[in-house]
Amino acid sequence: xxxxxxxxTPRAATLTDVARLAGVSIATASKAINGxxxxxxxxxLRVLEAAERLSxxxxxxxxxxxxxxxxxxxxxxxxxxxxxxxxxxxxxxxxFGAGRVSVFLCDARGDAIREQHHVRALLSRRVxxxxxxxxxxxxxxxxxADVPVPVVYAYAPSxxxxxxxITADNVGAGRLxxxxxxxxxxxxxxxxxxDPGYKAAQDRAAGAEAAVAxxxxxxxxxxxxxxxxxxxxxxxxxxxxxxxxxxxxxxxxGSDQIARGVLDALRELGRDVPGEVSVIGFDNWEVLTTxxxxxxxxxxxxxxxxxxVAAQRLFAAIDGTVRPGVEELPCRVVTRASTxxxx
Amino acid sequence: xxxxxxxxTPRAATLTDVARLAGVSIATASKAINGxxxxxxxxxLRVLEAAERLSxxxxxxxxxxxxxxxxxxxxxxxxxxxxxxxxxxxxxxxxFGAGRVSVFLCDARGDAIREQHHVRALLSRRVxxxxxxxxxxxxxxxxxADVPVPVVYAYAPSxxxxxxxITADNVGAGRLxxxxxxxxxxxxxxxxxxDPGYKAAQDRAAGAEAAVAxxxxxxxxxxxxxxxxxxxxxxxxxxxxxxxxxxxxxxxxGSDQIARGVLDALRELGRDVPGEVSVIGFDNWEVLTTxxxxxxxxxxxxxxxxxxVAAQRLFAAIDGTVRPGVEELPCRVVTRASTxxxx
DNA sequence: CTGAAAGCGCTTACAG
DNA sequence: CTGAAAGCGCTTACAG
Numbered sequence: 036x037x038x039x040x041x042x043x044t045p046r047a048a049t050l051t052d053v054a055r056l057a058g059v060s061i062a063t064a065s066k067a068i069n070g071x072x073x074x075x076x077x078x079x080l081r082v083l084e085a086a087e088r089l090s091x092x093x094x095x096x097x098x099x100x101x102x103x104x105x106x107x108x109x110x111x112x113x114x115x116x117x118x119x120x121x122x123x124x125x126x127x128x129x130x131f132g133a134g135r136v137s138v139f140l141c142d143a144r145g146d147a148i149r150e151q152h153h154v155r156a157l158l159s160r161r162v163x164x165x166x167x168x169x170x171x172x173x174x175x176x177x178x179x180a181d182v183p184v185p186v187v188y189a190y191a192p193s194x195x196x197x198x199x200x201i202t203a204d205n206v207g208a209g210r211l212x213x214x215x216x217x218x219x220x221x222x223x224x225x226x227x228x229x230d231p232g233y234k235a236a237q238d239r240a241a242g243a244e245a246a247v248a249x250x251x252x253x254x255x256x257x258x259x260x261x262x263x264x265x266x267x268x269x270x271x272x273x274x275x276x277x278x279x280x281x282x283x284x285x286x287x288x289g290s291d292q293i294a295r296g297v298l299d300a301l302r303e304l305g306r307d308v309p310g311e312v313s314v315i316g317f318d319n320w321e322v323l324t325t326x327x328x329x330x331x332x333x334x335x336x337x338x339x340x341x342x343x344v345a346a347q348r349l350f351a352a353i354d355g356t357v358r359p360g361v362e363e364l365p366c367r368v369v370t371r372a373s374t375x376x377x378x
Numbered sequence: 379x380x381x382x383x384x385x386x387t388p389r390a391a392t393l394t395d396v397a398r399l400a401g402v403s404i405a406t407a408s409k410a411i412n413g414x415x416x417x418x419x420x421x422x423l424r425v426l427e428a429a430e431r432l433s434x435x436x437x438x439x440x441x442x443x444x445x446x447x448x449x450x451x452x453x454x455x456x457x458x459x460x461x462x463x464x465x466x467x468x469x470x471x472x473x474f475g476a477g478r479v480s481v482f483l484c485d486a487r488g489d490a491i492r493e494q495h496h497v498r499a500l501l502s503r504r505v506x507x508x509x510x511x512x513x514x515x516x517x518x519x520x521x522x523a524d525v526p527v528p529v530v531y532a533y534a535p536s537x538x539x540x541x542x543x544i545t546a547d548n549v550g551a552g553r554l555x556x557x558x559x560x561x562x563x564x565x566x567x568x569x570x571x572x573d574p575g576y577k578a579a580q581d582r583a584a585g586a587e588a589a590v591a592x593x594x595x596x597x598x599x600x601x602x603x604x605x606x607x608x609x610x611x612x613x614x615x616x617x618x619x620x621x622x623x624x625x626x627x628x629x630x631x632g633s634d635q636i637a638r639g640v641l642d643a644l645r646e647l648g649r650d651v652p653g654e655v656s657v658i659g660f661d662n663w664e665v666l667t668t669x670x671x672x673x674x675x676x677x678x679x680x681x682x683x684x685x686x687v688a689a690q691r692l693f694a695a696i697d698g699t700v701r702p703g704v705e706e707l708p709c710r711v712v713t714r715a716s717t718x719x720x721x
Numbered sequence: 722c723t724g725a726a727a728g729c730g731c732t733t734a735c736a737g
Numbered sequence: 738c739t740g741a742a743a744g745c746g747c748t749t750a751c752a753g
Contacts, residue, residue, distance in 0.1 A: 095502045139480050267669065
């Protein structure tokens with residue numbers, strides 16, 4: 036059954052309606068509703084009651100037109116699919132939603148043309164600012180320079196150092212991971228990571244190397260083993276490393292997927308985790324870490340926090356205060372059963 | 379270094395600016411830009427050039443105020459975290475983005491108060507319609523009745539049958555899964571599912587039972603084995619079923635996580651997949667299916683399509699055409715190595 | 722083909 | 738304390 040519901044819906048109430056019902060001018064109604072103090076208490080009450088009766092919701096378009104600020108921001112993501120954008124986006128949405136800001140979501144699907152198109156649309160909607168969320172920490176080209184509102188880059192920083200960028204401290208994260216393994220009493224640490232074309236992979240490896248060096252050690256095999264971000268690579272790498280370096284006692288994995296593969300291979304090789312070998316993953320991806328055998332210790336990049344900080348920086352920029360450059364937020368280790376101190 | 383960039387940003391160009399630069403009235407400028415046909419070609423050209431020079435972007439607030447339509451919609455999700463909302467949201471964003479519609483994203487985090495608050499904000503921004511995305515297929519309470527714009531419920535249908543709801547056909551999906559296993563030559567099918575409190579779990583089980591019954595068979599153990607949506611449950615259930623029903627030759631799993639657990643247990647029990655036993659999962663969650671050993675056949679709910687259809691239904695509703703009730707979209711089997719026909 | 726004028730719904734000086 | 742008036746940026750009849 037198809038229904039034509041054309042003009043059924045009643046027109047939303049307007050300030051004029053409220054004023055008429057309350058028996059005042061629209062100027063007074065406006066002041067009463069906005070809490071201005073040049074209104075008699077009794078009058079204010081009458082207006083508020085009228086507004087309530089009519090379910091009056093002030094038209095944000097009209098208000099925005101007048102004030103020059105809309106209370107909206109654009110969230111521009113390059114791939115909603117990727118699991119890194121979502122937490123950042125959640126954090127940002129959270130920070131904005133708590134205030135009175137509404138968020139436009141645009142997914143450019145990694146396409147520069149589509150991104151440009153979305154930026155144009157957002158600007159015509161007069162957003163007060165933009166957050167550009169990337170899915171990799173490799174620097175990305177900035178939006179075309181003539182964007183007349185503040186822009187904050189989140190996770191993927193801008194190539195332009197005079198832009199405002201917030202990302203995760205992956206070098207520090209690599210260091211944290213290795214320090215955690217060392218604190219468990221491990222000395223023979225192998226680092227199995229993903230695609231070496233990712234800056235994140237390089238950064239984590241640099242941090243890991245710095246940490247072992249600081250302890251007077253070196254990585255098992257003298258290098259990071261790069262491969263792909265997959266369980267299969269984790270399995271293969273673990274088998275190879277155990278065969279060539281039988282004394283390996285810890286694995287720092289570049290992702291939780293890799294770590295799952297490493298765990299599976301170690302189990303099949305009869306190496307006990309965490310008894311003989313400690314394993315730490317990366318991303319703290321709940322579905323992978325808590326279902327692992329044993330449950331997987333992992334590095335969390337605090338992406339929701341990153342999103343919230345990005346939102347705060349954007350607020351500040353809208354208010355005229357910008358601190359250009361790349362801000363790197365610290366990560367943290369979430370300990371589970373796959374790493375325990377040697378007793 | 380902190381910079382005060384207060385009034386640095388140049389005011390966005392307005393139609394008045396364009397008109398002045400082109401030497402015409404704003405009325406004529408408006409017509410030229412909007413492709414009205416009562417404009418001399420040469421005049422139109424001058425206006426368009428002026429607009430280009432000034433990077434003129436028409437103020438959508440002003441336009442919306444005038445037209446009564448804003449070209450915006452609200453996407454209200456109950457949990458961004460959950461992996462079911464995201465694909466639906468992507469599909470909807472895709473369908474809208476292709477047109478000239480911008481999407482407000484709001485995450486209510488499963489809280490009715492917050493949801494109500496977001497609805498109010500969206501209405502004050504004069505969205506043309508709303509899509510409410512849920513994370514479970516259990517019917518949910520409708521938004522308060524006095525929402526003056528069309529609403530479409532996606533994935534989680536509304537309890538009110540006069541609302542417009544789009545969800546996935548989980549009964550059909552259960553049937554499809556079992557029919558696929560039967561088509562592989564299997565006869566002893568076990569169904570291991572998750573939390574029985576989920577309507578989706580019940581629906582898939584109902585479909586599975588109907589399909590085995592239609593083939594003159596019954597499920598292994600005479601029932602669906604409900605538990606939780608986890609790998610651990612999958613492992614435990616598989617061990618138990620193999621022990622009690624050694625002739626089991628196929629597992630239909632209520633989620634890919636369960637299926638991963640089942641696969642692991644079967645490997646450890648020495649049962650060859652797909653040689654002796656076929657396994658099919660549910661959700662077609664790439665990171666789990668493609669990393670499984672062997673790669674996991676799974677049911678895909680086509681959630682992106684669901685999001686696109688929801689967007690289309692909302693368009694139709696905005697244009698006055700609504701078809702109330704729950705629309706159930708079909709799922710599909712994505713075949714991988716864990717199920718192959720017996721040769 | 723072009724432009725002056727009204728108006729969308731609101732806020733804000735400015736008089737009274 | 739209250740209200741008439743101007744104006745945010747645009748579109749659309751309506752004259753010319």
